[in-house]
Amino acid sequence: MKLYVNLRYLIVPISSLITLFGIFLGGIYAWIGVILFGIYTIIDTVTKDIHLRAETDDDGNSFGIKQFQYLVMYFMLPVFITLQLALAWRIFQYVDSSIIESAYFAGFAYESGINTTNLIGASLSAALWAGLGIIYGHELSHNKKEGFLVSRLIMALSGASHFTYAHVYNHHLDLGHQDDPATAPRGRNVYWHTWLSHIGQSKFSFDMEKKKLGKQNKSFLSFDNRWILGYVYSLPSIILFVWAGGLIGLLALAAVWVIANFLLEALNFMGHYGLIREEGKPVEHRHSWDNDSVFTSWFFIEIGRQCDHHVRGETYFWELDDVGGPNYGIGYFSLFVLTLVPPLFRSYVKKHLDNWDQNYATDAEKVIAKQFENKNLIAQVAS
Amino acid sequence: MFGLFTKKNKDFIASVNENSFEVKVIKGKTLLSSALDQGIDWPHRCKVGSCGSCKCKIISGKIKPQIDFAYVLDQEELDAGYVLACQSELKSDIEVEVIFKNKQE
Numbered sequence: 308m309k310l311y312v313n314l315r316y317l318i319v320p321i322s323s324l325i326t327l328f329g330i331f332l333g334g335i336y337a338w339i340g341v342i343l344f345g346i347y348t349i350i351d352t353v354t355k356d357i358h359l360r361a362e363t364d365d366d367g368n369s370f371g372i373k374q375f376q377y378l379v380m381y382f383m384l385p386v387f388i389t390l391q392l393a394l395a396w397r398i399f400q401y402v403d404s405s406i407i408e409s410a411y412f413a414g415f416a417y418e419s420g421i422n423t424t425n426l427i428g429a430s431l432s433a434a435l436w437a438g439l440g441i442i443y444g445h446e447l448s449h450n451k452k453e454g455f456l457v458s459r460l461i462m463a464l465s466g467a468s469h470f471t472y473a474h475v476y477n478h479h480l481d482l483g484h485q486d487d488p489a490t491a492p493r494g495r496n497v498y499w500h501t502w503l504s505h506i507g508q509s510k511f512s513f514d515m516e517k518k519k520l521g522k523q524n525k526s527f528l529s530f531d532n533r534w535i536l537g538y539v540y541s542l543p544s545i546i547l548f549v550w551a552g553g554l555i556g557l558l559a560l561a562a563v564w565v566i567a568n569f570l571l572e573a574l575n576f577m578g579h580y581g582l583i584r585e586e587g588k589p590v591e592h593r594h595s596w597d598n599d600s601v602f603t604s605w606f607f608i609e610i611g612r613q614c615d616h617h618v619r620g621e622t623y624f625w626e627l628d629d630v631g632g633p634n635y636g637i638g639y640f641s642l643f644v645l646t647l648v649p650p651l652f653r654s655y656v657k658k659h660l661d662n663w664d665q666n667y668a669t670d671a672e673k674v675i676a677k678q679f680e681n682k683n684l685i686a687q688v689a690s
Numbered sequence: 691m692f693g694l695f696t697k698k699n700k701d702f703i704a705s706v707n708e709n710s711f712e713v714k715v716i717k718g719k720t721l722l723s724s725a726l727d728q729g730i731d732w733p734h735r736c737k738v739g740s741c742g743s744c745k746c747k748i749i750s751g752k753i754k755p756q757i758d759f760a761y762v763l764d765q766e767e768l769d770a771g772y773v774l775a776c777q778s779e780l781k782s783d784i785e786v787e788v789i790f791k792n793k794q795e
Contacts, residue, residue, distance in 0.1 A: 449738060451756030451777060476740040476761060519760050589735060620738035621723065621776070 312362055312370035312625065315605045319439055320379055322347075323386050326436045330393040330429045333418035337397070337425040340432025350602050351640035357601040361628035371625030377454065380443045384457055387440050387464050391544055391563075394433040397421050398552035398559055426559075434563040437465055438570030442608050446624050448474050460540055465567035468537030473508035476515060478575075479620050483584030483594040489572075493581040493660065493676070494683040496649035501572040512537070577642050578613045581660050582633070583672045583679075590617050592632035593667035596659075599629055603638030611639055633663050702751075702780035707787055715780045720756070721746070722775035733791060737776045744775040751784030 322343050329339030362370055400420050407420035421429065440461045447458035448471040458471045474489070481487035488507025491500045516534040520527055530536070548556035577598065584594045598611035609616075609624040614632030616622070635642055635656075645652045664676050700717035704724075715724040722744045725732040735743040742762040748771045756777040763772050775788070 451739065455757075475738050479736050479738045480740040515761060519758075522765050523760060620736060621720075 308362060309370045309372070313372050313375055316376065316608050316625070317379065318347075318606045319436075319442065319608070320383060320386065323383070323390065323436045323439070326432050327386065327390050327393055330390070330397060330432060331417060333397070333421055334425060335428075336418075337421065337432060338428035340436050341428060344435050347602070347606065348640040348644060351600065351606070351638040354602045355600045355637045355641060358599055358629065359601055359604065361626060369623070369626045371623060373623065376623070376625060377450075380447055380454070381457055383440065383443045384461055387437055387461060390433050390437055391464060391547065394429055394559065394563070395547050395551040395556065397426060397429050398548065398556045401426050402552040402555055430559045430562055431566070434566035435570070437563055438567035440464060440567070441470075441571045441574060442610050444470060445474065445610060446608060447471075449620060459537060463537060463540035464544060465571070466538075466541045466544075466564045467505070467568055467571060468540050469509045469512035469534060470571065471537075472512045472515065472533060475620075477508060477511040479590070479617065482590050482617060483579060483582050484586055486586075489575040490579045491576045491581070493679045494653075494686070495580075497569075497573050497576045497646040497652070498649075500576045501569050504572045504575055505568055509534075573643055573646055574607075574610065574639070576646060577635075577639060578611075580656060581679075582663065583668065583675045585669065585671045585675070588669075588671075592618055592630045593663070595632060597629065597632050597634040598637070598639050598642060599634070600636075600638040603640065607639055633659065633667055635659060703783045704751075704780065705783070705785045708785075717779075719779070720776055721753070721778045721780065721786070725775065731790065732775060732788065734776060739774050739777040742774065745772050746775050746786050746788035747771050748773055749785040749787060751786075752781040753778040753784065754781050 322340075325343065326340035329336040364370065401423070405420035407418060407422060409416055410419040411417075444458045444462040444467075447454040447461070450458070455471065459468045462468045462470045478487055478489045481490075483490055485492070488504045488511065491497075491504070495503075512534045516532050517527055520529060520532060523531075525531055528535070544560060545557075548560035550556070552559065577596065579595055582594050582596065584590065592614040595613035595617050597614045598607075599609075600611075603611045609627045612624075612627035612629070615627045615630045616624075618630070619627075636659075642652075645655050660676075664673055668676060702715050704713040704715055704721055706713060711730070713721065713725045713728060713730060715721055719727075722732055722734055722737065726734070733743050735741040737744075739757045739759075740762065745763060745767070753773055755773065756779065757774075759768060759772075759774055759777070762774060
């Protein structure tokens with residue numbers, strides 16, 4: 308049981324390594340990260356009705372091995388760095404117009420040089436799997452020791468190092484309230500949410516550093532400014548891609564960052580869309596959506612157990628459980644596809660929001676929900 | 691020399707509000723989680739170091755902070771010895787003061 312509980316969370320590490328290997332191999336294999344994403348979407352949809360509880364021994368202790376899980380999460384930092392290096396190498400070959408031919412490295416055959424189509428595949432593959440770094444960046448943001456720095460560095464690879472601070476100090480505190488940029492109010496679509504949430508969290512981190520440094524009588528332009536430092540951590544990626552491919556390199560990195568941040572904000576979007584919490588009231592299970600179908604749970608290292616996570620923020624992912632909170636009933640991959648088509652998503656989520664209003668919301672939360680409903684109606688009439 | 695073979699005490703005791711009661715804090719756990727595990731209604735809200743609800747004042751002893759408290763506590767509070775219980779492990783036995791909403795004493 309112990310082995311099974313710990314090994315089942317290795318889907319992303321193994322898939323990331325396969326994606327990396329695909330980019331190294333080149334040719335059509337550069338697309339393997341995209342293909343895996345598609346396959347996993349199908350698996351997640353097919354297994355949507357399988358839900359498991361957190362397993363414990365007779366004494367109620369989790370089977371999760373902390374040292375092993377942390378080793379895996381830390382190991383993902385060099386994996387994500389290597390993924391960027393591999394993409395940069397391919398961009399360098401593309402810009403350099405390297406001849407496309409078979410070559411050998413340590414006895415392994417690979418395709419040297421890359422055409423435009425396969426470079427797009429490599430960029431998309433790298434972007435999708437770099438974006439999934441959020442699951443480790445998120446988990447480690449709740450570890451206040453060395454894990455916090457690893458979280459910052461993983462997020463910096465996607466230009467989102469501010470997330471680590473904003474998630475803990477803003478999202479966990481202001482969840483379900485308009486002060487939380489990561490909570491999407493009813494009526495917003497995932498595309499608009501991505502920009503608003505990203506900028507809002509960065510601004511929060513900016514303001515928080517300004518306030519802290521002010522209290523310490525230090526200049527904003529200081530090595531103690533962790534908002535600035537977060538962007539400094541992203542500089543090596545920018546330098547690498549500019550060096551590898553100039554403008555094309557920069558465009559590729561921009562694509563990686565946009566896609567990675569879109570995935571990050573899509574997770575925030577799906578985790579709390581339309582849920583409401585009265586200011587000052589405690590965060591409870593009803594203020595998050597659970598997505599805990601089996602494949603989502605294993606793939607996203609239980610990040611879908613938002614209801615439990617937001618009440619027990621200090622709890623390791625392998626200990627999180629189903630707490631009977633609001634649940635979409637489908638996994639993240641399936642729901643993500645729906646979010647890409649906003650009218651489809653709104654249509655799907657309506658019955659779940661109605662259920663939330665009737666069975667979970669307090670009277671005060673119902674009043675706020677009604678205000679949103681009226682505001683959206685007015686906006687629809689106006690347009 | 692024999693001290694090398696003596697198992698160091700990894701658990702510490704937090705004596706709360708002038709010895710009103712004690713909280714046993716085992717290695718790797720925070721003051722807040724230990725208090726809650728022992729059924730003490732220690733004030734708290736987020737448990738991740740962002741709200742400041744669990745703040746308490748260290749009178750004596752040493753703690754190991756898991757985060758920079760300066761994001762949540764004022765400089766005056768830091769100077770006065772305030773810490774966040776949810777982000778504090780213990781490095782020694784401590785004496786601590788905390789204000790309970792409903793009198794715990």
